[in-house]
Amino acid sequence: MSIAERYKEIENRKNEAAKRCGRDPKEITLMAVTKTHTAAEINEAIDAGATDIGENRVQELLEKYDSVKTVRWHLIGHLQTNKVKNIIDKVVMIHSVDSLHLAEEINKRAAAAGIRMDILIEINSAMEATKSGIAAEELEKLVKVITTGLKNVRVCGIMCIPPMALEPEDARPYFKEAAELFAEMKTWDLPEENFAPTVLSMGMSGDFEVAVEEGSTIVRVGSSIFGPRNYR
Ligand SMILES: *Cc1c(COP(=O)(O)O)cnc(C)c1O
Numbered sequence: 114m115s116i117a118e119r120y121k122e123i124e125n126r127k128n129e130a131a132k133r134c135g136r137d138p139k140e141i142t143l144m145a146v147t148k149t150h151t152a153a154e155i156n157e158a159i160d161a162g163a164t165d166i167g168e169n170r171v172q173e174l175l176e177k178y179d180s181v182k183t184v185r186w187h188l189i190g191h192l193q194t195n196k197v198k199n200i201i202d203k204v205v206m207i208h209s210v211d212s213l214h215l216a217e218e219i220n221k222r223a224a225a226a227g228i229r230m231d232i233l234i235e236i237n238s239a240m241e242a243t244k245s246g247i248a249a250e251e252l253e254k255l256v257k258v259i260t261t262g263l264k265n266v267r268v269c270g271i272m273c274i275p276p277m278a279l280e281p282e283d284a285r286p287y288f289k290e291a292a293e294l295f296a297e298m299k300t301w302d303l304p305e306e307n308f309a310p311t312v313l314s315m316g317m318s319g320d321f322e323v324a325v326e327e328g329s330t331i332v333r334v335g336s337s338i339f340g341p342r343n344y345r
Contacts, residue, residue, distance in 0.1 A: 117161035130321075144331050146167045149343060166181075186205065188200055204230075213259065220265045221265075231269045232268055234268065241276055249294055253297075256268050267306070270311060284320040288329070316333065317334060
């Protein structure tokens, strides 16, 4: 199957999963995750309908940026503060904010660029040492400090990456937990210009249908669209 065919198949599965649980398929964005894949491959997905793409590494995003057709870029991997300046005018959302320090740097660079950057807070549901993300208990405090102190960022929700699993169902408890946190977040009374909790970024190739059932609004799918990755 071509990338275009696989993209359409995943989009269809995403839409069917939404309908099965009574959700409007349009509520859920299919993001194509493009790490290790070429600009030409990414353009194939865009031609097939991809509107949003996710890159993990700043350097890789910059290498491809000019060769990829117009699309909404998301940064979904761990972001070092010294690289924020390189992508601040290129991405529409940063999914992987896991410290006040990083949020402050994004705020500073967004202010310099004259924009307000949309961010998600990454939750480390299982508290795995190898993964970034904050503990669920730290979420409220961090979001309050960011939304009341940093004028040039807007907290739009949560991203979660459950532990690697063999079965899609294994991810469900983590998705449920993230969805509960997200629902709680929506009740917080924080400045509207800096707080718009509308995005729950969860679900990957192996488990995106479960994520849709649990309330995801952006699924991040890589290998099911582009095939296996060869890391350089
Ligand atoms: C690589 C990656 C994905 C996509 O993973 P697949 O299993 O290939 O679909 C999603 N989210 C993040 C943060 C990733 O790093």
